[in-house]
Amino acid sequence: MDKLRLPKLAIAGAVFYAIVQILILTGVLNGYFVVIINRSMIFVILAATLNLINGITGQFSLGHMGFAAVGAYVSGTITTILCTHMNPHAFGDNLIFLAAIILGGCGAAVVGFLIGFPSLRLKGDYLAIVTLGFGEIIRTILNNIAYVGGPRGLLGIPKFSGFTVIFLFTFFTIVLLRNLVQSSHGRAMLSIRENELASELSGVDTTKYKVLGFVIGAFFAGIAGGLLAHLLQIAHPTQYGFYASSILLIMVYAGGMGSLTGSIIAAFSLTFLTEGLRVGIDWLRDTVGIPIGTEWTMVIYALLLIFIMLYKTEGFMGMRESKILVIEEKKV
Amino acid sequence: MSAPVLSIQGMSHYFGGLKAVSDFTFDVPEGVIYGLIGPNGSGKTTCFNLITGIYTPTQGKILFQGEEIVGVKPYKIVHKGIARTFQNLRIFSNLSVIDNIRVARHFNSKVGLFPSLLRLPSFLKEQEQTRDEVMDLIKLMHLDKRANEMAKNLPYGELRRLEVARALATKPKLMLLDEPAAGMNPKETEDLMKLVRRVRDEFKVTIFLIEHHMKFVTGICERVKVIDFGTTIAEGKPEDVVKETKVLEAYLGRKAVVC
Numbered sequence: 001m002d003k004l005r006l007p008k009l010a011i012a013g014a015v016f017y018a019i020v021q022i023l024i025l026t027g028v029l030n031g032y033f034v035v036i037i038n039r040s041m042i043f044v045i046l047a048a049t050l051n052l053i054n055g056i057t058g059q060f061s062l063g064h065m066g067f068a069a070v071g072a073y074v075s076g077t078i079t080t081i082l083c084t085h086m087n088p089h090a091f092g093d094n095l096i097f098l099a100a101i102i103l104g105g106c107g108a109a110v111v112g113f114l115i116g117f118p119s120l121r122l123k124g125d126y127l128a129i130v131t132l133g134f135g136e137i138i139r140t141i142l143n144n145i146a147y148v149g150g151p152r153g154l155l156g157i158p159k160f161s162g163f164t165v166i167f168l169f170t171f172f173t174i175v176l177l178r179n180l181v182q183s184s185h186g187r188a189m190l191s192i193r194e195n196e197l198a199s200e201l202s203g204v205d206t207t208k209y210k211v212l213g214f215v216i217g218a219f220f221a222g223i224a225g226g227l228l229a230h231l232l233q234i235a236h237p238t239q240y241g242f243y244a245s246s247i248l249l250i251m252v253y254a255g256g257m258g259s260l261t262g263s264i265i266a267a268f269s270l271t272f273l274t275e276g277l278r279v280g281i282d283w284l285r286d287t288v289g290i291p292i293g294t295e296w297t298m299v300i301y302a303l304l305l306i307f308i309m310l311y312k313t314e315g316f317m318g319m320r321e322s323k324i325l326v327i328e329e330k331k332v
Numbered sequence: 333m334s335a336p337v338l339s340i341q342g343m344s345h346y347f348g349g350l351k352a353v354s355d356f357t358f359d360v361p362e363g364v365i366y367g368l369i370g371p372n373g374s375g376k377t378t379c380f381n382l383i384t385g386i387y388t389p390t391q392g393k394i395l396f397q398g399e400e401i402v403g404v405k406p407y408k409i410v411h412k413g414i415a416r417t418f419q420n421l422r423i424f425s426n427l428s429v430i431d432n433i434r435v436a437r438h439f440n441s442k443v444g445l446f447p448s449l450l451r452l453p454s455f456l457k458e459q460e461q462t463r464d465e466v467m468d469l470i471k472l473m474h475l476d477k478r479a480n481e482m483a484k485n486l487p488y489g490e491l492r493r494l495e496v497a498r499a500l501a502t503k504p505k506l507m508l509l510d511e512p513a514a515g516m517n518p519k520e521t522e523d524l525m526k527l528v529r530r531v532r533d534e535f536k537v538t539i540f541l542i543e544h545h546m547k548f549v550t551g552i553c554e555r556v557k558v559i560d561f562g563t564t565i566a567e568g569k570p571e572d573v574v575k576e577t578k579v580l581e582a583y584l585g586r587k588a589v590v591c
Binding site: 179184186187191197199204212329 | 410425437439458
């Protein structure tokens with residue numbers, strides 16, 4: 001009997017995929033909503049991997065979007081160069097796209113290692129400052145490289161990221177993160193968060209696992225950046241600045257530090273909230289006549305963060321995981 | 333008994349001008365239960381921090397099984413076979429009891445990152461094997477009913493035993509216990525004494541402990557060293573050491589000795 005049971009996560013993923021596909025095919029969801037769902041899933045990857053660094057390994061990174069920028073620009077450059085003959089419906093071209101995305105992830109991982117190796121000796125606030133600076137450096141560099149468009153951004157990236165592609169990447173990222181957390185390597189990372197000294201004196205090479213968490217997080221953030229670039233067909237330095245990184249932070253804190261379930265829920269709710277606020281603010285300005293702009297969304301996010309810090313410190317899920325994301329072990 | 337498992341030679345450690353540990357020289361023979369006692373602030377925990385590599389001694393040598401371990405990183409010292417517990421508990425509160433212990437088995441794991449991420453058969457096989465080993469330890473510590481519970485929900489006495497189990501999981505040859513009986517009632521202390529002896533006999537571990545509890549020390553230790561203000565004031569068998577005037581003075585003050 002036991003062997004016939006399909007893994008819960010696969011069922012959950014298949015159900016989600018089927019429902020959205022049916023809604024798209026029946027025309028209930030228009031293109032606008034599909035883009036929001038796609039963005040939400042990309043933010044699931046970003047928030048969940050930031051959670052690996054901040055919530056699971058217990059470090060504090062403020063520049064997660066910098067890794068996404070590396071992934072976006074590396075993969076975007078590759079596909080734009082080869083773009084003239086590229087066709088999203090051709091198998092060979094999809095392979096090139098796939099390779100470009102993975103290379104973008106690898107590029108981000110290399111940058112993650114270069115940043116993480118020297119700076120993960122720092123603790124708490126100092127690490128936060130280094131990563132904050134790193135995010136800004138990446139943005140400034142991209143702003144000044146004419147080859148990738150400079151402040152104009154990298155334009156004309158072919159549209160390869162559709163719902164199915166993004167869904168598959170998101171699903172496998174979550175599966176791999178879940179497997180990591182419930183392995184010996186993941187427990188080593190968790191133990192660093194819980195008590196670094198006790199972890200070291202239980203034989204865990206704490207520096208290695210802090211860097212490893214950082215590199216894995218950067219790799220998947222790079223993949224998410226690549227997907228985003230091929231969804232929006234543009235990579236622009238301002239998309240990857242501190243503003244975007246801080247939204248990721250809010251997602252991690254709102255969802256719950258260390259809870260992948262929380263990050264998934266928060267990424268979806270906050271992406272939809274952003275769109276809702278945009279519509280609401282436009283309505284207030286155009287119909288009611290109150291002179292406010294969309295930049296007020298950031299004020300609302302700041303208030304949300306303050307509210308979480310004051311009244312719900314542990315976030316929506318705390319450290320709990322949904323049963324769907326827990327692999328049951330044989331009870332002893 | 334046989335050759336010393338731990339040999340400390342002329343070890344000193346200064347915090348600025350303060351001599352926390354001053355010129356310690358002693359051997360811990362293999363298989364004994366060795367006690368380090370002394371009043372508060374006498375340098376006991378500093379001594380443990382030096383042995384486990386958290387601090388590097390200002391002077392002197394530390395030999396573990398004949399090998400110099402000064403300057404070796406703390407986690408590598410654990411790999412060589414020295415485990416410890418802490419005076420103020422350092423438990424992984426938000427991990428389950430079984431996971432707390434499994435962290436200490438991690439460095440023995442032979443399964444790399446990729447097989448773990450993909451949950452390949454090699455990963456599953458090792459996971460099962462580790463779980464069985466860890467469950468044996470949990471049963472030994474009478475924590476079997478708590479195995480899947482979050483560590484933060486455990487009462488104090490059980491946390492102490494959990495820490496011992498976690499230290500044992502690294503398969504040490506020398507175990508450092510920092511005030512294992514702190515905060516325990518007489519009954520619990522009694523049980524702990526039995527447990528420490530059992531651990532020594534079953535796992536063939538040398539035990540080196542710090543303790544305030546005189547009853548505990550005289551009841552369990554085969555050799556003790558008494559220190560005060562970073563210097564040794566007595567060493568020998570516990571029943572002889574407690575009679576020494578210097579020791580009584582250090583512990584109780586002069587007046588009490590006269591009485």
